[in-house]
Amino acid sequence: MSQFKYYIFVFLVFFCSLAFSQQNGEEDPDRLSLDLQNLIAQAKLDSSRGNYFEAKDNLEKALEIAIKIDDKSSQGKIHTKIAKVQYIVDEPENANISLNSALQIQREISDYPNQAITYNIKGLLYSYKEDYTTALDYYKSSIGLFEQEDLEEYISEVCLNRAKALIALERYEEAKDQLERAIIIAKQYDQARTLSSALIQSGRVFSELNNNDLALNQAEEGLVLAQSEDLTSNVNQGYLVLSRIHEKNGNYQSSVDYLKKHMDLSDSMLNIKRDNLSAESNGKYISAYKSAENRQLQEQIDEVSADSNFTRITTILSIALITILSLLTLSLYKNNNIRLKTNNMLHKKNDELIVAKEKAELASKTKANFLSTVTHELRTPLYAVTGLTNMLLDEDPKEHQIPHLKSLKFSGDYLLTFINDILQINKIEANKVELDPEQFNLKNKIDNVISALSNSANDNGTTLHYNYEDDLPESFYGDQLKISQILINLLGNAIKFTKDGDIWVRVNKIHQKDKQYKLRFEIEDNGIGITKEKQDHMFESFSQGSVQINRKYGGTGLGLSIVKGLIQILKGKIYLKSELGQGTTFFFEIPLEYAEEDKKQKTVVTKKSSKMENLDLSNFKILVVEDNKINQMITKKILNKMNLYCDIVDNGEDAVERVKTTEYGVVLMDIHMPGISGLEATRIIRTFDKELTIFALTAVTLEDKMHEFDEAGFDDIISKPFKQEDFEKKLFAAITAQNKVTA
Template sequence: MCSVSAQNNGIEDIEVQKLRIENTITQSEFDTQRGDYFSAKTNLETALSLAIKTEDKQNQGIIYAKIGKLQFLVNEFDKALVSLTKAAEIQRDINDSQNLAVTYSIKGILHAGKEEYKNALEYLNSAKTLFEEQNLEVNIPEITLNQAKIHLQLKDYKTAKSLLEKTIVLAKKNNQNNILSDALIYSGKALDKLGNNKQGITLANEGLEIALANQLTENINKGYVTLSDIYQNDGNFEEAYSYLQKHVKLSDSILNIERASLSPEKRAEFIESYNAAEFQKLQKKVEDQESDSNLAKITTILSIALITILSLLTLSLYKNNNIRLKSNNMLQEKNDDLIEAMKKAELASKTKANFLSTVTHELRTPLYAVTGLTNMLLEEKPNPDQIPHLKSLKFSGDYLLTFINDILQINKIEANKVELDPVLFNLKTKVENVCSALNNSALDNNVQMHYEFQKDLPETFIGDNLKISQILINLIGNAIKFTKDGDIWVRVYSISNNGDDHTLRFEIEDNGIGISKEKQDNMFESFSQGSIQINRKYGGTGLGLSIVKGLIEILKGKIYLKSELGKGTTFFFEIPLTYAPETVKIKKEDYSKNISNLDISNIKILIVEDNKINQMITKKILSKMNLQCDIVDNGEDAVEKVRENDYNVVLMDIHMPGISGLEATKIIRTFDKELTIFALTAVTLEDKMHEFDEAGFNDIISKPFKQEDFEKKLYEVLANDHNTKASSIN
């Protein structure tokens, strides 16, 4: 009876231990789902100890596989491979084919994560074969899904599509919503790559709906980014941007949770508790030794000291490499994460452009009032003692406008939105004009300008003369700013030519303060002038050289720098230009006088502007040109005014309360296609131009505008209107 009782107790103990193992494994799975990977790992190690103690080989294999999967999730690929290899060895020894298939499946995913696609497919095929031998059809959809993902990475879209179709059928049959959702989303991606965008959108949306209905966060995120990509390829950028925003928002939430789970505090807590436990185990083991020899005592002391040192060293190394650990976690993301990061970068670029557009609009609107009022006051014969103050105000306004324009220029260059505008021009005259325009500034610093143009070099070329002027103005302006009581040489010559195609070198040399060797490497970066002291002493935005480099690269050229501190600086850039015959010089016109020569007795202009100061300034400019105007301060009234009156020109502000200038113009175009409507706006980014065209604007006048440009555009419209009427009378 006693023997039977003991056997029964032994059986019960084994069953209890198995139950404990299963419960601990279950707890680790809950921890993994919560993202608490360290607790999950601790529970799995506890379960593994119990399985080894009870010689439970099957659970040992299962646990090693789960540990490997967990290590893979936290990007410990090498450790994961070791754990999975141990699992496979045990499972092959005991012929546990079902769990061996699971291990092979995880190894396949691991190799795919390391971009070892051949090995990945081999393990996944082995897993699929084992599942089929065991009649475990329910496990096959996950295998075919992962195989399809690999073929997508290999750009074998037809094979991927075929595997995904099998996955969808099996997942529906087995009610596996997670796999079904994932397979539909990836099918959308495959069809998009095969050129069937519409069907791709349909399937991706179907997968996203299943994910949303079942709160499958990862699949929802995949759905968002996949639909964003497909819509972008389809040319529907509005929808693409909308889904990209959703994706980034959800990604940030997921990332915050992962950061909390994998935070430095969690790692430190785990390491510290682990080392403390190991220390106690070893200390107890040493204390239990029966030998009291000197060697044993020394071993005890040394062992305890060694463990203590290792514990402290581990924590110390962790703290010293805190930033590196967090960086590695981000850098070791899988391929999908890399794509997501690229999408985030793209969104960041768009966000920056929108931010700059908004901020510059907010800055340029009041700046329009500052520069406009200042110019008006200077023209109205102010008191002599007021003139210096007004000139200082004008200088400050012009400086701020230059700074804003520089920021916009940098933004356009970085966004690849600067387009070339090649025209026929006289290069020699162009450089002479730039030098002449800057000569007064040079004389203020007691600097002499010297201009050398190669004698036998042709003078007229085809190229973007405005960008060349901007480059020269920046470089010569810099030379003047950093030179006092010295000289500046501007040289232009050809370094090579093939028929009419020349490579020209421009040199701007000064004998000013120079640039130290350590500062030269950063001179072409934004907001860089060498030092804070230089910024304060000489002023400037620190954006000029960055703009210069960007423009020269757009012109397919190169720029170089040679300088020595205290001895001066030479900037030289090389650009290709094509010779062309002499061009006709265009005489500068006084459009204000030209307008006065027209019959403007019946001219009607409508100003649509909600800012009272801007209303006054615009009206003052028109009055100076002897033009009469009406003013309204919102889009609704603008539409009614146009219905009731016969205007020649409408100056339409864009940002107003109620309906915007864009909406008002769209409404006007429904009943008046011929009326000239100018967008009077502070928004200047090119990515807004299509909106103005679609709304029906004839042209854009950017605020704050140059009065000459404003007069020129009005003159062209009014002169054309006058000629049309004259011709109809004849």
């Protein structure tokens, strides 16, 4: 009753202020702002009562006022609210237009919280269209913005929507993770509606994963909560899910009972909504009810309750089936009774194994997600570092600056490779990383590593000693990049834990047969050393000598794990010798094939000549689609240095519109952006332009998802940060292939 009085008061204030303003002929901003809030409140009340068209009318009036007083924030919110109503009354195209209007305003004023809400509604809209892949992109963007703004309480609903899309795609393990997060947040913030729905959907997921007991428990808990909170829609959802679970478990009578409850409640809800809609929209709503997800449901209802004869036949068959099963159970009772205790014990053990397995899988996923997030964030600044370094080296730097720039370039190249290996640490542990053998000079390679780390050693007051065995060949055939990574990790560790001391790097031959050599590498230091009890765990991921060592010296504890994995891939072995306070020696042995030195490799190119200089690029345009401002600047500078003109947009929607109106030779498309992803934007472009060259420009290593790039329609992939030579080579090939430029 108190809520009713509140709305009466709001309406009186609204009408009094309206009458006063009309009488005085004024356009008072404060009065208009009050009118705006009253109209929004009235629209909310209309929606809660099912009066959607009245709600839409009030929101449109509110929008007119927001435009009149230039309230951008309210304009964006109202467009989103209008879209939500349009979505409910089955006007998806109009809803999409309203959402795009909302996003345009919210991006303009950096209204990230409401932009996140709009992305969530966008996701619902694409789920309604059964375009679940695009919906997932929007849900991911929504969660990202909510996390950015520290608005955790809003994330539960998006996780729930995301889980529903994953269920539709039959990606049940991923859906389970999203539902677990939704349940945790909903409980924390007392969100009964989201919690009950998440529990019910969790029951559905566990049923699909054949965990029938947990499926039943979750769904029943969600239904009880929905009933206690009078959440009719969730109750109806719970009836349907429980019907399916009981059917899968063979409890056909319970399945029929729940399905009947679902049918009755669905009819009741349909009648209520039909009454709330205007006469001219009744037919349209009923049509919508029978479409999309509800069409399949209606067919199921029709099959089960086609007529009373079918119902009677079903009942008779159910009774007969139950009777047969009862007789069979009695006949097998004695035999089963003997096995009962054994089976119970096995079942208990099996449950424990399942729980342990699920915990291990969760831990593995958490670790993989952490590594993926961290490495992606590192790549963004690294793109700027390597890009600017290459440009500075090409701009005739002063002679004393060249060594510093080269050292920076070497470190950047190594860091990029290191990041890639961290991202793929699970692959390394699974021995799935491929070798990339080539001819190289081993002695020079070790020289470069020592030179790159010499500054760090000098800072610690540590002297580096290098001994390369006499008569040992220098030129070998092998994966030089992985050998560099191993040496940098081990030598870097030695420097970190050795202050005012010495470090020795030694390379010796163990044995030789024809061109096959087995070499031993030693990295010895006289630093702090490692205790005996810690030595057995040093090669495990995230392992450090102790908490105190971690705090004092830093590091992630991943280095030695990666080293061990790489050495195993190289068909070698590693071991260590250490005493606390006396220092540490790491030994690793790997096979390498001798290769006769290629004199051509010693040829030094003093001045690089770009092939682009021979092309007429005056009419050739490139579109860069990138949301990061630093990356935009770096990419533009690199392209301008090649005499290439480019336009820049910061989201997928604008990219699609630009391609429709402007002729571009190449599109450089970032993958992860707010709104639709680069993958989805490319799919849309391919619906009307099959010939345009589109490169995926991404800061994430996605070897496992290469098929997605092919399916989306990309011509090639350029991984950020990229080597300028490789970037230029790919652009040159694309440009000359189009016959749009002349040499």
